[in-house]
Amino acid sequence: MQRKPAAVVLLLVVGGLVLSGALGGTADDPAAEGVSAESLIAVEGEHDLWPYTSRRRSVSGRTLAMNVVFRDDAGTVRAALTGDGGSAWEVTDDAEREADGDLVADAVGREWRDADGSTRYSYFEGADGGEWTTVAFEVHDGAYLGSRDHVRAYESPDAAYTAVQVHEEYYDWFRLRHTVSSIDDPAVRLEDDFIDAPVSAEVRREYRGIDGGRSDGWLSVIEIAVLLPLAGTLVRRRTREALAEAARRLRREAGRHARVAVLGGVLAGAFLAVRTTGVAIELAYPGVPPKAIAAPLYLVIAAGLPALVALGARRSDPAAAFLGVTAGLGAGFVLDFAALGVAVPPGLIVHRAAVLVALGLLAAGRAAGDRPVLVSGVVAWLVALFLPLADVI
Structure with a gap:
């Protein structure tokens, strides 16, 4: 040559x-510093949600869009995901207590574990003004150095609901950091987790017109009616061709x-x-x-x-x-x-x-x-x- x-x-x-x-x-960061009223969505309670995460306490650091909302407080959601046997389950008799114990044992075998990730913020606004918050909890299903579904959960100030950003990501050995591959597929998997598991929950989708942050505009809404730990493992729909x-x-x-x-x-x-x-x-x-x-x-x-x-x-x-x-x-x-x-x-x-x-x-x-x-x-x-x-x- x-x-x-x-x-x-x-x-x-x-x-x-x-x-x-x-x-x-990544998705383009918006130039404006303030959170506009048009970008907020009403979910539950007295606080509206800015449906994104951000690298900083400003819309200029916007990253991914929220794609799941639980009409429950963060503690309830975390317990449902991780099968936390230490939660205060409401038990009425000995037979029910024994049944709940079995479910907790099954749930502990799930792959959802506490996760490490970069700091991300979200924003809630009520009648007295708005506030930026960090995650209430962070869990993942998978391996940090492999691929995983990563959940960041943000509880509204009045604990009326928990906004969740769940995404699929893998560790890129050239970037030495994670690369997000999807936010739609992991949201569907999280829906299925509650549809298929032994928990009484209402699952539906609402079109909210969320723009940017890889969102298609739809929001999965889950309401846990009777909290029981989830059993089984997440069935991954991943191709291995x-x-x-x-x-x-x-x-x-x-x-x-x-x-x-x-x-x-x-x-x-x-x-x-x-x-x-x-x-x-x-x-x-x-x-x-x-x-x-x-x-x-x-x-x-x-x-x-x-x-x-x-x-x-x-x-x-x-x-x-x-x-x-x-x-x-x-x-x-x-x-x-x-x-x-x-x-x-x-x-x-x-x-x-x-x-x-x-x-x-x-x-x-x-x-x-x-x-x-x-x-x-x-x-x-x-x-x-x-x-x-x-x-x-």
């Missing part, structure tokens, strides 16, 4: 990374170029091992902060993947090296997303493609002994690492 083509490819990679930031950004065509291509290339095919498989395995190792450590040692687990594992991606390419691509055909690296690691990306069962934002698809091209250039340059191509791959790789960490993507 010559210098001019290498420079052109490098520019394309950098351009793709910048484009991925444009496609994968495998990419058979990618696997077939890898097998064909393995027959022709065994060395680079093995390299591609090693890269895919290393990337998938980061996810599985992180989740395994998180589950085995729940007291360890997830970010403390993620930090050393990130080095496997940042330094380990290019090191494997540099070692494995020597004395290989440059074109085969490029194909083996991009196909192998690309299959790893696909399998990772498939195992998580999440929808992938377009911006991250562009970013992952640019990452593959960057390592492919590094492999081709190493195989051909072409310094300009090798340097182009290294620069593209560093840019691919920097932009997600800078929250551009």
Whole structure:
């Protein structure tokens, strides 16, 4: 490869990374600082709700829209979700007490647990003015370093209702933070949790015209009539489709170029091992902060993947090296997303493609002994690492 083509490819990679930031950004923050009366919705009691969460005590930090409202106080909602056996259940006789005990035991086996997340605020307004509040509780179903349904609950000042923002997210090892993939699907799963479980609850949907924050305008409204702990586990409706065509291509290339095919498989395995190792450590040692687990594992991606390419691509055909690296690691990306069962934002698809091209250039340059191509791959790789960490993507 010559210098001019290498420079052109490098520019394309950098351009793709910048484009991925444009496609994968979060919802636009509103410019106004005050909460307008038009943006508030009436739910229950004496306080209206601003149906969003915010990074700060201002509408300028708006993030995701509220998608579920419980016409109950936060303590009741949390107990229903987690099966908290310490709650003050109303028991009238010994037989009923025994039955309730069995239900509590079943509910404790659920996956909803206390969650860690970034600080988010919401806003309530009553006759005496408005106030910004933090979460009343935060729970999740899943693994911090894998994928999860994440609930943030906000109780109205008069405890007449609890507004919930539930979203599906997965831990992105390039961004070292979570990426939200959906707010609609987890809201449906939360609805089903109350529809299917042994709890007397009214579940319905109301169109409120909520604009922005990934909302489709609809709000799920749940009213728990008789509080009993929920039993069973959340049935996830996540697809785990495998990419058979990618696997077939890898097998064909393995027959022709065994060395680079093995390299591609090693890269895919290393990337998938980061996810599985992180989740395994998180589950085995729940007291360890997830970010403390993620930090050393990130080095496997940042330094380990290019090191494997540099070692494995020597004395290989440059074109085969490029194909083996991009196909192998690309299959790893696909399998990772498939195992998580999440929808992938377009911006991250562009970013992952640019990452593959960057390592492919590094492999081709190493195989051909072409310094300009090798340097182009290294620069593209560093840019691919920097932009997600800078929250551009």
